[in-house]
Amino acid sequence: MNTPITWRGIKLHHISMLLALGIASIITACEKNTPHTVAIQQGTKKFLSATVLQGTVSDKNGTVKAGGVELHDAQNRLLLSAVLDNGRYRLEVPENTPLPVILNVSATTGLLLAAVVDPSINTYDINPLTTAIAKKAQALGGYTRANMVVAAESMINAPDANKTSTGFRGDPTTQYGGWH
Numbered sequence: 001m002n003t004p005i006t007w008r009g010i011k012l013h014h015i016s017m018l019l020a021l022g023i024a025s026i027i028t029a030c031e032k033n034t035p036h037t038v039a040i041q042q043g044t045k046k047f048l049s050a051t052v053l054q055g056t057v058s059d060k061n062g063t064v065k066a067g068g069v070e071l072h073d074a075q076n077r078l079l080l081s082a083v084l085d086n087g088r089y090r091l092e093v094p095e096n097t098p099l100p101v102i103l104n105v106s107a108t109t110g111l112l113l114a115a116v117v118d119p120s121i122n123t124y125d126i127n128p129l130t131t132a133i134a135k136k137a138q139a140l141g142g143y144t145r146a147n148m149v150v151a152a153e154s155m156i157n158a159p160d161a162n163k164t165s166t167g168f169r170g171d172p173t174t175q176y177g178g179w180h
Contacts, residue, residue: 045099047119054090055124059109063087069126070104073097074143100143102134115143129155 053071057064069089071080079101080091093101099119105112105126114130115137124130136151137143 045117045119047093047095047097047099049095051093051095051119051122052090053093053103053116053122053124054088055114055126056087057084057089057105057107057112057126058087059107059112060128061109064105064107064112067105067107072102072104074100074102076102102143115148117143117145117148 057067057069063086064084065087067084069082069084069091070078071091071093073079079097080093082089082091084105089103091103099117101116103114103116103124103126112126112128112131113134114124114126115134116124132155133148133151134143136154137147140147140150
């Protein structure tokens with residue numbers, strides 16, 4: 001018959017169980033006090049200099065020849081407006097304008113829009129696809145680059161080979177219906 005190993009009258013397997021429970025409770029206590037997400041402080045993006053935003057407007061029927069384009073800030077305040085010239089628009093955004101900004105077009109088929117989240121891109125074609133992407137990004141939590149990428153990927157059927165971890169490979173203007 002095997003004699004159990006003891007230490008000061010306590011069986012060894014009881015000691016190992018107590019040690020395991022103690023370590024588990026310490027780990028659990030540490031996990032409860034450690035946040036599982038780290039907030040990333042992100043500076044507000046803005047246009048560092050006066051920037052011209054330009055592009056075309058089209059709806060399901062083709063080029064929208066008449067009407068206007070409005071530029072709104074994130075609080076939906078009107079910043080600028082321009083009249084369409086044969087389906088094209090041009091707006092000069094003042095420096096230090098914070099992003100995101102939203103381009104709105106009231107067309108005969110309804111509201112068209114595009115969200116601007118990157119100060120280095122200045123050409124935005126506004127169409128039903130950009131509208132769907134912007135609305136989806138807003139529903140995901142707001143007009144951020146990450147939400148725009150997720151929204152764009154969910155709206156189109158792009159092979160995984162054309163996607164990268166930072167967005168799309170190639171020129172999203174031509175590949176993905178005008179989203180930038």
